[in-house]
Amino acid sequence: MKEKGFIDxxxxxxxxxxxxxxxxxxxxxxxxAAKISAVEVGLMSLLIYGGSAQFAMVAMFAAQADLLxxxxxxxxxxxxxxxxxLHATTIFTKTPFVQNILMTSLITDESYGVLLGENVHNKNIxxxxxxxxxxxxxxxxxxxxxxxxxxxxxxxxxxIFGLDFALIAMFIGxxxxxxxxxxxxxxxxxxxxxxxVFVAYVVxxxxxxxxxxxxxxxxxxxxxxxILDGRN
Numbered sequence: 001m002k003e004k005g006f007i008d009x010x011x012x013x014x015x016x017x018x019x020x021x022x023x024x025x026x027x028x029x030x031x032x033a034a035k036i037s038a039v040e041v042g043l044m045s046l047l048i049y050g051g052s053a054q055f056a057m058v059a060m061f062a063a064q065a066d067l068l069x070x071x072x073x074x075x076x077x078x079x080x081x082x083x084x085x086l087h088a089t090t091i092f093t094k095t096p097f098v099q100n101i102l103m104t105s106l107i108t109d110e111s112y113g114v115l116l117g118e119n120v121h122n123k124n125i126x127x128x129x130x131x132x133x134x135x136x137x138x139x140x141x142x143x144x145x146x147x148x149x150x151x152x153x154x155x156x157x158x159x160i161f162g163l164d165f166a167l168i169a170m171f172i173g174x175x176x177x178x179x180x181x182x183x184x185x186x187x188x189x190x191x192x193x194x195x196x197v198f199v200a201y202v203v204x205x206x207x208x209x210x211x212x213x214x215x216x217x218x219x220x221x222x223x224x225x226x227i228l229d230g231r232n
Contacts, residue, residue: 003124009132012118016110017140024141027054028148034062038149045142049106053077054145076215083222084112090226091119092127099127106134189228197221 004012024045031041036058048054053074060070085104092100107115111133118125200220204213 003126004122004129005126006128006132009129009134010136011132012129013111013114013133013136016114017136019110020137020140021144023051024144025148025151027051027058028145028150029152030055031058031145032149032152034058036061036149038146041149042142042146045145048074048078049108049138049141050074050078050081051108051141076212079215080109080219080222081107083219083226084109087222087226088112088115088130091115091125092130095127103127103130103134106138108134108137111137189225192228193221193225196224 028038028041031044031054032038036044044054044057048057056073056077057070060073081104085107088104088107089095089100092103095103111130114133115125115130118129197217197220201213201217204216208216
């Protein structure tokens with residue numbers, strides 16, 4: 001099979017980038033309703049680059065939460081990216097350290113999903129392909145959130161259009177795709193991960209809040225997946 005390069009990565013990630021545009025615009029509209037400027041949204045998208053974290057930030061800004069609470073929330077919400085990055089490095093074992101840093105700095109749930117899908121039938125993925133996969137999503141997200149913020153002034157109440165549900169809808173679609181990919185790798189692995197998440201959630205809710213239990217149980221499930229991949 002011919003090695004895929006940067007342009008191929010961009011091409012393979014275009015469907016995901018189109019999803020970024022719709023959700024990015026929705027986020028921008030929601031941010032504008034919370035009185036956040038287009039410049040602030042642009043910086044947030046370029047530096048934070050996490051849809052779920054950014055939606056949480058907007059809600060916390062609107063609630064006038066303190067800086068420490070916002071910072072810790074963003075850290076915990078985006079902590080899963082560390083586990084995705086760790087797994088991604090197992091796919092690029094021959095890639096230089098600096099290249100791995102650049103790739104994992106821009107990895108998201110969606111670009112990671114595209115990577116897993118590609119890895120099912122291509123075991124020789126190049127760093128250039130992954131850069132293309134990442135960069136198209138990064139640019140699409142940043143630009144669409146800015147555009148959405150500029151549009152937000154004409155949509156004063158985005159909730160009536162269900163725009164605040166846009167990110168959840170995208171995650172549902174991503175979840176379905178991930179299940180299909182994991183099933184193709186074997187039901188045993190998927191079953192073990194789901195059991196780990198369920199048991200962790202049930203145990204953790206005894207000691208901590210349900211929202212924190214969901215987050216930690218998810219991280220535990222990701223860890224189990226990484227361990228199982230390492231054994232394979």
